Amino acid sequence: MISLPPATILFLGAVLLPLLPRRMRSAALLVFPALTFFWLIYLNPGDNLSVHFLDYNLVVTRVDQLSLCFGYVFALITFLGGIYSYHLRGTAEQVSTLLYAGSSLGVVFAGDLLTLVFFWEIMAVSSVYLIWARGTTLSRGAGFRYLIVHLFGGSMLLAGVLVQLTQTGSMLFTYMDGGLGAYLIMFGFCLNAAVPPLHAWLSDAYPEGTVTGSVYLSAFTTKTAVYALARGFAGWDILVWAGAAMAVYGVIYAVLENDARRLLAYHIISQVGYMVCAVGIGTATAINGATAHAFAHILYKALLFMGVGTVLYATGQSKLTNLGGLARAMPLALTFYMVGALSISGFPLFSGFVSKSLVVHAAGLNHMGLVVLLLNLASVGTFLSTTLKLPYFIWFGHKNSAQPSAIPLGMYLGMALTAISCIAIGVYPSLLYNILPFPVDYQPYTVRHVIETSQLLIFTGLGFWLLIQQMGVKALISLDFDWFYRKPAQLAYKVCVVSVSKLFGTVEHAALSLTRFLVRGSANPIGYLVRAIPLVRQPKHHAVATDRQPHEYDPDRYRFATGVMVLLVLLIFIIVIAWSLFVS
Amino acid sequence: MKFEWKTKYTWILIVVIIAIFSLVADFLIPISDSEEEFWWSHIHGFFAALGLFGCIAIVMIAKWLGRYWLQRKEDYYD
Numbered sequence: 102m103i104s105l106p107p108a109t110i111l112f113l114g115a116v117l118l119p120l121l122p123r124r125m126r127s128a129a130l131l132v133f134p135a136l137t138f139f140w141l142i143y144l145n146p147g148d149n150l151s152v153h154f155l156d157y158n159l160v161v162t163r164v165d166q167l168s169l170c171f172g173y174v175f176a177l178i179t180f181l182g183g184i185y186s187y188h189l190r191g192t193a194e195q196v197s198t199l200l201y202a203g204s205s206l207g208v209v210f211a212g213d214l215l216t217l218v219f220f221w222e223i224m225a226v227s228s229v230y231l232i233w234a235r236g237t238t239l240s241r242g243a244g245f246r247y248l249i250v251h252l253f254g255g256s257m258l259l260a261g262v263l264v265q266l267t268q269t270g271s272m273l274f275t276y277m278d279g280g281l282g283a284y285l286i287m288f289g290f291c292l293n294a295a296v297p298p299l300h301a302w303l304s305d306a307y308p309e310g311t312v313t314g315s316v317y318l319s320a321f322t323t324k325t326a327v328y329a330l331a332r333g334f335a336g337w338d339i340l341v342w343a344g345a346a347m348a349v350y351g352v353i354y355a356v357l358e359n360d361a362r363r364l365l366a367y368h369i370i371s372q373v374g375y376m377v378c379a380v381g382i383g384t385a386t387a388i389n390g391a392t393a394h395a396f397a398h399i400l401y402k403a404l405l406f407m408g409v410g411t412v413l414y415a416t417g418q419s420k421l422t423n424l425g426g427l428a429r430a431m432p433l434a435l436t437f438y439m440v441g442a443l444s445i446s447g448f449p450l451f452s453g454f455v456s457k458s459l460v461v462h463a464a465g466l467n468h469m470g471l472v473v474l475l476l477n478l479a480s481v482g483t484f485l486s487t488t489l490k491l492p493y494f495i496w497f498g499h500k501n502s503a504q505p506s507a508i509p510l511g512m513y514l515g516m517a518l519t520a521i522s523c524i525a526i527g528v529y530p531s532l533l534y535n536i537l538p539f540p541v542d543y544q545p546y547t548v549r550h551v552i553e554t555s556q557l558l559i560f561t562g563l564g565f566w567l568l569i570q571q572m573g574v575k576a577l578i579s580l581d582f583d584w585f586y587r588k589p590a591q592l593a594y595k596v597c598v599v600s601v602s603k604l605f606g607t608v609e610h611a612a613l614s615l616t617r618f619l620v621r622g623s624a625n626p627i628g629y630l631v632r633a634i635p636l637v638r639q640p641k642h643h644a645v646a647t648d649r650q651p652h653e654y655d656p657d658r659y660r661f662a663t664g665v666m667v668l669l670v671l672l673i674f675i676i677v678i679a680w681s682l683f684v685s
Numbered sequence: 686m687k688f689e690w691k692t693k694y695t696w697i698l699i700v701v702i703i704a705i706f707s708l709v710a711d712f713l714i715p716i717s718d719s720e721e722e723f724w725w726s727h728i729h730g731f732f733a734a735l736g737l738f739g740c741i742a743i744v745m746i747a748k749w750l751g752r753y754w755l756q757r758k759e760d761y762y763d
Binding site for chain 2: 352353354356357462465466468470473474477478481482485548549552553554555556557558559560561562563564565567568571572575576577578579580581587588591
């Protein structure tokens with residue numbers, strides 16, 4: 102019983118939730134994740150469950166410390182998000198949240214590749230509803246692009262799995278050491294991890310999600326991909342550089358960004374860069390770093406999306422150019438947001454400090470000087486955009502937003518608990534270090550490390566202060582790799598839909614004109630020819646002939662005829678049946 | 686909202702004190718971490734410089750890329 106996939110409870114919840122009374126459905130979003138969390142606590146490394154399916158041995162549950170660590174934080178954030186979205190009354194959104202969280206858990210406990218792909222696809226399909234539920238034109242388009250990109254990634258993954266199966270004969274999901282199958286699988290994983298140039302779906306879709314949906318979106322998809330990379334591709338050198346590059350890439354775009362939630366989305370790319378880089382380094386310390394950073398990141402990034410989501414909920418705005426001066430009206434949202442911001446920047450006593458430094462330490466131990474510098478540079482950019490720029494323009498700044506509406510208590514409570522967990526990890530790193538896959542031999546709070554981090558961040562603040570005139574945002578968007586499918590899509594739409602329908606219209610019009618000409622011409626050829634000569638034309642007569650008014654609808658008009666028709670059909674039917682039964 | 690002057694100066698004072706403290710401590714505390722040694726490990730105040738110049742570089746590069754290449758009007762894709 103205990104070895105059933107931990108996704109089972111959440112899937113069960115998704116089935117039961119619509120059957121509950123409407124007022125209890127929000128509570129279901131707390132009860133099922135809490136049950137899952139307790140289930141996970143009772144799971145031990147080595148609890149596996151295998152089933153036979155079509156000659157294959159599928160390991161639907163495989164428990165080890167790596168999967169447990171991701172499992173804990175997934176259950177935790179589903180619970181915290183459930184508190185934050187307690188006010189929500191959309192059943193479909195609640196069900197897809199449970200399915201999304203459940204399938205993410207399914208991925209991290211999948212022991213074979215087929216089970217993994219199964220949950221991977223459910224993840225893509227269930228999460229897209231969290232974008233569509235916003236109900237705007239922008240969210241509909243972004244959701245469709247998100248779905249198409251993920252189905253493409255999922256197909257690549259499935260293709261890779263099939264190639265891998267034919268090459269090695271094994272379905273087990275373990276370390277992969279090359280071959281076409283492995284490359285295709287890595288492509289699928291990297292797409293979900295938002296490694297540039299496969300990342301544009303993230304910054305495109307996450308800002309268009311619902312206030313509560315984006316909190317979940319920020320947590321699951323990229324982190325399951327980090328888990329999958331850590332399991333299958335630890336130590337692949339290409340990931341070191343891909344990760345370091347994406348850490349800086351996200352930061353550069355965030356400086357330009359005007360939409361607060363898109364700014365945070367670019368910082369997901371940047372932060373996942375640390376994890377991908379650590380996976381590429383692949384030592385025990387690095388895998389610990391990737392796992393710890395994923396754990397901390399899920400909490401503080403959810404908190405950041407909650408904070409900005411609160412502003413969006415209260416004012417209906419998420420663009421920095423439309424916001425400003427909210428500090429007096431929404432001081433609590435600012436406080437909780439700042440906890441998340443200081444955590445993501447890796448400020449001492451906050452969660453990012455103890456997780457990020459583990460990644461940088463792993464790079465340092467391997468003497469990767471350039472990687473250490475790039476990751477520190479990404480820290481500078483993170484502090485600049487999320488801790489200085491975004492709060493400055495939303496809560497301070499010169500503009501004054503409209504008076505915000507009231508915020509449900511649950512949103513504040515969800516933020517408060519998430520903030521507490523961020524600080525708890527920062528103050529007691531052993532809370533996190535003790536559940537990591539490998540024993541940790543590292544102390545983040547050395548005097549030198551604290552000094553270096555303080556210098557780095559405070560002098561970044563000085564740079565911001567000097568450049569504050571430059572930091573002003575404009576109501577513009579930045580081109581990204583989604584250009585490559587959004588612009589051609591417009592062209593394809595013009596060629597395949599607009600021009601075809603125009604051509605159809607022209608042909609239809611021509612055919613109708615021809616028919617009209619033939620009908621009139623053949624009914625009265627002489628008269629038509631005479632009318633065609635302008636001098637003797639009688640326009641009045643012509644007008645009367647064609648201007649017949651359509652009669653009003655009368656239900657009795659066809660009643661009798663229809664009745665006779667039905668009777669005839671029934672009679673013929675009876676005759677045919679009788680014929681086939683008695684005669685033949 | 687405008688900060689009250691008193692609060693604003695308190696914050697600035699705290700930040701300046703930490704900045705000075707971190708710089709002074711950098712010179713006083715010997716570098717003992719022999720596991721990770723790089724060319725910058727013995728330069729005092731290196732991370733302060735990285736913070737300041739890194740910040741300026743990121744903003745300048747981003748703004749330059751944005752102005753001449755990346756930024757478009759909001760209805761670009763409509």
